[in-house]
Amino acid sequence: MRIAIIGSGMAGLACASRLSEAGLSPTVFDKGRGLGGRMATRRAEGGFQFDHGAQVIPCEDTGFRGLLENAKAAGHIAEWDTGDGNAKAVGAPGMTALAKYLAQGLDLHQQSEISSVTRSDGAWDLTSEHSLGTFDRVICTAPAPQTRKLVGHALSDPLDNVAYAPSLTLMVVLNRPLDSPDAQAYPTGDLAWIAHDSAKPGRPSRHCWVAQASADWSTAHLELSKDDIATRMLDLFLTHHGLDATDVAYATAHRWRYALVTDPLGQPFATSSDGTLHAGGDWCLGPHIEHAWRSGTAIAEDILSAA
Ligand SMILES: Cc1cc2nc3c(=O)[nH]c(=O)nc-3n(C[C@H](O)[C@H](O)[C@H](O)COP(=O)(O)OP(=O)(O)OC[C@H]3O[C@@H](n4cnc5c(N)ncnc54)[C@H](O)[C@@H]3O)c2cc1C
Known part of the structure; x- marks a missing residue:
């Protein structure tokens, strides 16, 4: 066939x-x-690496758990300890x-x-x-x-x-360590998720961060150019952490038009x-x-x- x-x-x-x-x-x-x-995993010049799509792999089904366990035994899945007592499965060395x-x-x-x-x-x-x-x-x-x-x-x-919600995603490299949780979801506000991507297992040791805008913010800014999305999201990210532009080595954005299913x-x-x-x-x-x-x-x- x-x-x-x-x-x-x-x-x-x-x-x-x-x-x-x-x-x-x-x-x-x-x-x-x-x-x-x-x-998805994006690599950029300078040894930078970001999971700019899915962040972690939640699991409920026993069949899917079997796949994750086999992939883990073969070294393709690792547990990410984000310090909240709830280790999360991630792809290693990247989500792909x-x-x-x-x-x-x-x-x-x-x-x-x-x-x-x-x-x-x-x-x-x-x-x-x-x-x-x-x-x-x-x-x-x-x-x-x-x-x-x-x-x-x-x-x-x-x-x-x-139906889907879109997700606008910022990838940013800082010049220095940031005193902030490695992964944090925000139920309200313009940023919905901020993660220290380099803290995931198997990643190059850099200061690479990923931030996702909320569904509302993403919808409102969906048609901006990628450069404008990066500029605006970087503003949100820097303000959130009390940083300024001199802390940033690299920043870019990705537009996911169909990111997360809301109505299956x-x-x-x-x-x-x-x-x-x-x-x-x-x-x-x-x-x-x-x-x-x-x-x-x-x-x-x-x-x-x-x-
Ligand atoms: C920003 C973001 C964050 C997320 N976070 C999480 C998370 O933390 N945990 C989680 O479990 N899920 C998360 N998700 C959702 C998860 O990524 C998806 O549910 C899952 O990857 C969907 O898999 P899929 O095979 O259904 O679709 P996709 O991964 O979209 O695969 C569809 C494929 O079809 C290809 N394609 C489309 N049209 C054509 C064509 N005409 N010809 C050839 N190829 C074509 C595309 O290139 C694509 O590779 C996230 C998604 C996004 C975008």
Whole structure:
């Protein structure tokens, strides 16, 4: 069976890895350069490194816990002690490590943006800049608005009610240590999360910090240029810590338009009426990496049970 998976984030890789365990050989396409989607790690000149997407890996499901334990035994997951008595699982040496662990042995095609998925002669044709061939099954794990554009015409379930909050994210390097908790969530205010990224296990020893704006602030400033976002968020960050511009060695920003799912679909995946096309991702079940894993795994099980 020829299987194409769109997206090498957690949902796509979980699906591909389960199918491959069962002896199938899916082909994974992703438009990005690196694996992991929103489980992202950015490296910058000077040995700086930031997890600018997902920060930590919460876990409730026993199946997902099994994956984390295996990845931990293989050195790709570590516990981050943030001093609040509640160690948090993180990828090591970066959040993409879990994606790299899952991706071992898979047929991956990065920098392949799928532009169309069409049905002809009982198969699915995938196109990027050129034709990528025909497939018996297609699984799309792009964020819901992108999935709707690409394969919405074929899905029985409408995705119209799925919603996300955006997240504007600042990456900043300080010239000196900062006397502040390594990780702090702020339920109110313009900044929702501030973390000392270099304090996570396995990171280069630098003064790299990540700050995420609240959903309200992110929504209000979403269309600013990245330079303007960086300037404004740096102001918030410096004011918060009582610092000034001379303390800053480097700062940049990232815009996540679809960051955290606020209104999920409420079921593990969507399908076409004939079951040959699936769509899934965190947007099916909730805002976390684990939800993406559960969706991708459920799609794989559905395909295997029908085979
Ligand atoms: C700022 C931020 C902070 C977060 N914090 C946490 C946290 O601390 N803990 C947590 O558990 N979760 C967190 N999350 C959420 C978590 O990152 C996601 O739930 C999870 O990574 C989603 O995985 P996914 O596979 O569903 O989607 P994605 O990771 O978005 O993967 C989808 C992939 O599809 C690819 N794609 C899209 N369109 C195409 C196309 N046309 N062709 C080819 N490829 C395509 C994309 O490049 C992407 O790689 C955070 C997210 C953000 C943005």
